[in-house]
Amino acid sequence: MHVFDKISGLQDFLTLQRNANASIGFVPTMGALHAGHISLVEAALADNDIVVCSIFVNPTQFNNQGDLDNYPRTLGEDIRKLKSAGCHAVFVPAVEEMYPEPDTRKFDFGNLENVMEGEFRPGHFNGVGQVVSKLFDIVKPHKAYFGQKDFQQLAVIRKLAKLINSPVEVVGCPTMREEGGLAMSSRNLRLSPQERQDALLLFNALKKARQMADKRQSPDAIRQEVQSIFDASDKVRLEYFEIADSETLQPIADWKNAKESTACIAAWLNDVRLIDNMTLFP
Numbered sequence: 001m002h003v004f005d006k007i008s009g010l011q012d013f014l015t016l017q018r019n020a021n022a023s024i025g026f027v028p029t030m031g032a033l034h035a036g037h038i039s040l041v042e043a044a045l046a047d048n049d050i051v052v053c054s055i056f057v058n059p060t061q062f063n064n065q066g067d068l069d070n071y072p073r074t075l076g077e078d079i080r081k082l083k084s085a086g087c088h089a090v091f092v093p094a095v096e097e098m099y100p101e102p103d104t105r106k107f108d109f110g111n112l113e114n115v116m117e118g119e120f121r122p123g124h125f126n127g128v129g130q131v132v133s134k135l136f137d138i139v140k141p142h143k144a145y146f147g148q149k150d151f152q153q154l155a156v157i158r159k160l161a162k163l164i165n166s167p168v169e170v171v172g173c174p175t176m177r178e179e180g181g182l183a184m185s186s187r188n189l190r191l192s193p194q195e196r197q198d199a200l201l202l203f204n205a206l207k208k209a210r211q212m213a214d215k216r217q218s219p220d221a222i223r224q225e226v227q228s229i230f231d232a233s234d235k236v237r238l239e240y241f242e243i244a245d246s247e248t249l250q251p252i253a254d255w256k257n258a259k260e261s262t263a264c265i266a267a268w269l270n271d272v273r274l275i276d277n278m279t280l281f282p
Contacts, residue, residue: 022049026141031055032072032186036176061127206278213280
């Protein structure tokens with residue numbers, strides 16, 4: 001497995017692969033890799049001749065300096081996991097390599113960025129757009145793989161690919177969960193064993209939402225029930241819970257004209273912010 005910290009070195013390697021007509025799959029990450037990330041690498045390996053993984057904690061998508069400072073960084077272990085998984089190349093640039101000058105570009109993701117994560121993390125998705133567009137331009141993959149845990153981010157990246165006329169096929173992969181149902185996340189490394197148990201409240205709330213949706217109880221009734229679940233907890237603070245159209249991400253008022261819908265949730269456990277989602281129906 002090759003490890004590159006410079007754009008030029010990675011691109012020289014990839015030029016050789018393209019000249020040999022190899023297809024290239026790409027898995028962008030911020031490191032602190034877990035089984036969910038490795039499942040993306042495995043999906044990319046199944047579809048492509050060459051797989052590249054990037055590890056870069058992108059500062060432009062953090063609107064909380066403390067969250068950026070505390071984001072887990074486990075580069076040595078990450079590289080070991082990627083090598084074991086069969087990844088062909090890892091790109092680990094410094095901030096100065098990715099942003100030799102400030103990136104002032106603004107992307108218009110429309111209503112996709114005005115709800116849920118966009119409401120509570122202003123500027124976050126523009127930062128995602130900046131780094132992903134740069135990575136797409138550097139790697140020029142045929143396919144790029146993203147986890148569905150970051151459901152809204154996946155929708156934004158699909159929109160980004162259209163905005164920049166990128167030929168990259170954006171592939172969404174299922175959320176991987178720990179025993180008990182907690183969505184795998186790099187931020188879970190910051191949780192104690194007891195906090196991991198407390199964090200199951202998110203998954204349990206989503207399961208309750210699905211049960212109620214299956215009985216066609218109203219979206220508002222489901223929202224109220226989930227709020228009450230968190231009101232009863234003295235450890236986990238709900239930031240938002242929304243039932244959204246899976247394509248437009250706009251809130252669903254009733255089931256009458258609803259197509260596929262997704263329940264999305266964000267909550268704080270002490271100073272760790274966790275997100276999750278679950279498709280309700282069909």
